[in-house]
Amino acid sequence: MNMAAHFSHFSYIVTVLLMVAGLFIVIARGNLIKKLIGLSVFQTSVYLLYIAPGKLIGGTAPILAPQFSVYSNPLPHVLILTAIVVGVATLALGLAIAVRIREAYDSIEEDEILALDHTAADAQGNGSP
């Protein structure tokens, strides 16, 4: 009985693991594009967290038809539709910034960019002609 109860939360547990994997990629990897991919993984797994509770076994998609009486909950679908499109807009903006950073610093690795910034700040602090 306990096993079945935890099995029914399996989808939530895996969703949390996916979210945390995305979070790990964002904070642990130094490559800007890898970070953005991790952010995308994080966002996509959150969609699952919203949609899974709305499902009803034996129900159908929320499109009204005379032969069905049980429908899955339409409200999370609406919220996630918005979230998906906003997510891709965010990804595109992030990629545009990454492209500009690449053109300015000639690298998209976080530690190289920080090192370049430090040397530039040191040079500015040390000498003025």
Next chain:
Amino acid sequence: MRHDLVLRVVGKLLVPFILLFALYVQFHGDFGPGGGFQAGVIFAAGMVFYALIFGLENARRVMPDRLVETMLAAGVLLYAGVGVAGLLLGGNYLDYFVLDRNPVLGQHRGIFWVEVGVAVTVCGVMLKIFYMFASRGGADGPGPQ
């Protein structure tokens, strides 16, 4: 990819159907899965597919930069305009019941125009983003103004 015969032929066959499917998803969004977002994205994906196979200049000839930038703004304007129309006809902002003598038909009309606005903006944004990324390589042609 212009010189790959299989890609060209299959592309020429597929692109009209993709665009048609986008329109189908748009207009049947009331009765089946679909709606503005999906239609806009599928239309943009069809155009991206065309641009990948036949080249960015050809795609720019079909959908010029000016048109895409206008689409970007026109969709939001259309959506907000439906709201203002609700105001002018005596109801609240974005009230669809007043858009027609029969309130349910008013809802239909409002939902239709609002979804068109959403599709136009989403398609414009996706296409514009693709154009900007694809033409940034620098080698081919002047950048967008």
Next chain:
Amino acid sequence: MAERGGRIIETLIVDLLLVLMALAVLVLARTRNLFAAVVLLGIYSFLMATAMVALDAVDVAMTEAAVGAGISTVLLLGALHLCRSQEAKPVHRPWLPLALSASTAVLLIHGALGLPDFADPQAPIHQHVAPRYLQNEVDVPNVVTAVLASFRGFDTLGETTVVFTAGVGIIALLRRRRPKAEGGADEA
């Protein structure tokens, strides 16, 4: 009896898709090749779209397939080409991020165990506004479209504005031509 069998099969399908997604993300976290990472993200998005269909969210599945696996992959490949980057640098042992992620996971799982059972008809999510939305007040069979465009029309207006703003932002960021290698003139 058959209903319980059907219930088990539906749950198993969703769980199998979730396991495949977890595998894809695990490989994605480990790989250093960025092209492989982009392709794995596309695979993950496709699996997510399939899971959405299994969860009866057909509108969301269509959008996720088109946006996540289509547009997103194209944009990432374009950016990858522009950044001329093939590989990420090798990682020093990420103990602190691993510890942070693990503790976040423990906290979230502890919270998630308090959620209602999967596909429980008595869950609070089904009790308040959802029955009203399913009453077909606006005579539009696709309830998601009706809610999106009519019941929650203001949200969709805001979201369209967000998409428009993102487009304007990208135009502002990428409008100038790529500067020449000598740091020469870039035209507006």
